[in-house]
Each structure stands twice: as C-alpha cells, then as structure tokens.
Amino acid sequence: MANKRDYYEILGLKKSASDAEIKRAYRKLAHQYHPDKGGGDEAKFKEVNEAYQVLSDPKKRQAYDQFGHAGPFGAGQGAGAGGFDWSQYAGQGFQGFDFSDLSGFGDIFETFFGGGGATRQKERRGVDLEMVLTIDFKDSVYGTTKDLSINKYNVCDRCKGNGAEPGSGTKTCPTCKGRGTVEIAQRTILGSFVRRETCPDCLGSGKIPEKICSKCRGEGRVKSQERIKVKIPAGIQSGQSIRLAGQGEAAPKGGKSGDLYIRIIVNPSRDFxxxxxxxxxxxxxxxxxxxxxxxxxxxxxxxxxxxxxxxxxxxxxxxxxxxxxxxxxxxxxxxxxxxxxxxxxxxxxxxxxxxxxxxxxxxxxxxxxx
Ligand SMILES: [Zn+2]
Ligand SMILES: [Zn+2]
Structure with missing residues (x-):
C-alpha cells in the first residue's frame, strides 16, 4: 500500500483528462498488460484496472482528486500509514461496473477476478438434486426417518469412479498431449487471446486410462436406483430443506458428487x-x-x-x-x-x-x- 503510484500517472494522463481519454488510455494499457498475452504483466494489469475503476467513476474520481491515496477519511483514521485502500473501494464498485460498451470484455474479467487466475479451473462437480417429500403433521412434531428410492448417477463401483478398467495402465492424454490444459482462442475487443482451460478429457492429470471401464465406459459413474435414509428432525417446517452433502449425482470421472436437497412439505392437521x-x-x-x-x-x-x-x-x-x-x-x-x-x-x-x-x-x- 505504501508509495502507491498516482492513478493518473499509471494511465499516463494529466489530471484534466477527459472521460474519453481515460477510457482510451485504459484500453491501450489493459491490452498491453493483459496477462493472457505474451509479455503481459499481471501486477501492472491490476494496477491499470484499479486506476480505471476509480477514475472512470465520477464520484470516486472526485474523491480521489480531493483526497488522493489518503482517501476521504484522511491518513491515520482507519486508513493506516499507506492511506485509504482504494483497491478495496474499487473492488466494491466492481459489480456495478458497466461492461455494456466493452462487449467481450466480461469474460476476461471473469477469468481474472473470479479468483480463477489465468488458468480457469473448472471443477467437475455432480449435479445437485432436489426431491420433495410430503410428511404428516405428526412426523413434523416428533421427527422421523424416511426411506427414499432415487434414480441417479452414482459412482461406478467397478472402477471406483476413475473410469479405468481395473488393472489397466495409463497413457498420455491425446487431447492435451499430457499437458493437462488446453488452449482456447478467444476474440475480444482487445484482440485475440488464448485462454487456458483444464483439459476436459483427463481433467488436468495429463493421463488417461489405457483401457476404459467396461461398466461405465470410462465415465466413472452409472445411473442406478439408490435407497437413501433421510432423518427428518423434529420441528421441521413446511418448505424447509434438508441438505445431504455428497448425495446428489456423482460427477463424471471421479469428481466431487453434488448434494441432495430434500424439501419437506408438511401436511396440515385437521385438529391442530x-x-x-x-x-x-x-x-x-x-x-x-x-x-x-x-x-x-x-x-x-x-x-x-x-x-x-x-x-x-x-x-x-x-x-x-x-x-x-x-x-x-x-x-x-x-x-x-x-x-x-x-x-x-x-x-x-x-x-x-x-x-x-x-x-x-x-x-x-x-x-x-x-
Ligand atoms: Zn467404471
Ligand atoms: Zn488431457
């Protein structure tokens, strides 16, 4: 936080810069420093972004012009020696940031600020399921246990979910050639970028089984009927849900299973x-x-x-x-x-x-x- 560069300086602008000049400078520098580009610079990209977040918003810009990095509360008043945390301020405004005039921009930012970093990790997770269960009024008074039968994807018991025929060796994934990531070209207003994503076939391991599981055909999961015991606590209200973690659908190839939600409907009583x-x-x-x-x-x-x-x-x-x-x-x-x-x-x-x-x-x- 100490010795932060001036936002105008970061964007190479004078204090009198017009909105259009700010936007132009930002686009040029964002393009130059974008970390998905060869020769990009993540730290500078973030710095440029932060500067733009503040200077492109008339209210924030006015406050910045008036108070500088010390922020509107003055140095030392909860702001620390480094001054007001403008980056936090900028972050807060992020959701309100208008991408509408920068089509194609949203994706880059999402990659960047969604916490994913340059390589977006798509977690393979099974689907969450919801079931509705109607119980009697008395069951809601005392609590109960119900047996449910549910048809869903379950982890393949033959391969334990990894999709490999038991005893099979592994070979290099042909899709990503063992790298674990694939590159996806993306055209945006700032030009073309290459985005790296986890390989959909080996899920990042770079290896696939030599022989796929004969039961699930390599998917790691099979659809089957499963019996589930649900404990319904006393006092449950109509409309409340019970979450059974990991009891939703199994993910393909050994990913994390989804959750099962049991939504309870309580039949009203005629007497009470x-x-x-x-x-x-x-x-x-x-x-x-x-x-x-x-x-x-x-x-x-x-x-x-x-x-x-x-x-x-x-x-x-x-x-x-x-x-x-x-x-x-x-x-x-x-x-x-x-x-x-x-x-x-x-x-x-x-x-x-x-x-x-x-x-x-x-x-x-x-x-x-x-
Ligand atoms: Zn299997
Ligand atoms: Zn692969």
Missing part, C-alpha cells in the same frame, strides 16, 4: 394449528361447566389429556398443557399445547332450563350484578 413450537386447538364447554368447573378431555398430538377447568372460567381463556407441543430439532424438549376454551351459549332451552335461568338471573339481580 402450529405456532412456532406450540400446538393450538379450541375446545367447547357448556355454560354450567364454565361456571361450576369441570374436567375436560383435550385432544393433543399425544392423545387425549384430562384438563381441570376451574369454576368461573371465561370464554377465550387459554390453558397450557406443557410439553405436548412440537419437538425441537435437537430432541431436547418440546413446546406446549395451548387450548382455548370456548364457552357455548345454549341456543335452545327446555322449559325447565328457562325457569332455572330466570331464577338464576333474579338471584344475580339481588346480588346487585345487574
């Missing part, structure tokens, strides 16, 4: 509502039961539970039955069952009931309640 880790329902009790108190039978996921309803219970009161709710994923404990009591007002009364209630009402009146 889930709220977090609690399970909710409603029971109806009669007006005398509410007034006099009773023992009510409450349906829970674990079966009916007897609950004492005290005398004088109001409609809408919620009672908690501990530990009858939804389990936590670590199986340590469960939420609660919350039952809301609904007091039913009788709609039809017999003559006797009517008389009794009228008597009751008179009595209440005497107590001064009405």
């Amino acid at each position: 509502i889930r709220e977090g880790h609690n399970i909710l329902n409603t029971v109806e009790i009669s007006f005398p039961e509410a007034a006099l108190g009773t023992i009510a039978e409450i349906p829970t996921v674990d079966g009916p539970v007897k609950l004492k309803i005290p005398a004088g219970t109001q409609s809408g009161k919620v009672f908690k039955i501990p530990g009858k709710g939804v389990g936590y994923s670590d199986s340590s404990h469960r939420g609660d069952h919350l039952v809301t009591v609904h007091v039913k007002t009788p709609e039809k009364l017999t003559k006797k009931q009517k008389e009794l209630l009228e008597e009751f009402q008179k009595d209440e009146g005497k107590r001064g309640w009405f």
